Amino acid sequence: MPFHRSIALVLGLALSWAVSAPALCQEPPTEADAGAVALATDVLDRMDAGDFEGVATTFNAQMQAALDPAKLADVQRQLDAAGSVSSRSEPLVVRQDGYTVVIFRIEREQVDLDATVAIDGDGKVGGLHFVPAGGGPQ
Secondary structure, eight states: OOHHHHSOEEEESOOHHHHTGGGSOOBOOOGGGHHHHHHHHHHHHHHHHTOHHHHHTTBOHHHHHHOOHHHHHHHHHHHHTTOOEEEEOOOEEEEETTEEEEEEEEEESSOEEEEEEEEOTTSSEEEEEEEETTTOOO
8 A cells, every 4th residue: 555545544533624624724823722732742742752652641532442552553653654754843723623633744754744633622632643745645
């Protein structure tokens, strides 16, 4: 399976709106967004570090039921297949359906990705999505 297809993973809640998030009004984070941005950054940092147990503790009940640490490790292996991270953009924030959605552009050696972390109203991760930058082929 081509890399760009295998990396287009939608994890947890059905975040069909996350793919279209770049078309929504995105804003740089405000001071009020600081908690969501910090949590999203922590999730991505822990994924890169291989702390999948730690990532799972940030999930809401639906995400915990759908995505265990072993599955997170599988996701990270697919991400790592694109090479090491060369940079991660400053986050953009979108508010959608009660979620604060934090979007990062991650540049890897072989492909740029948009990483989306959706934070629910209780401050828990309710969605995690990786797609080739610009919502490329899926």
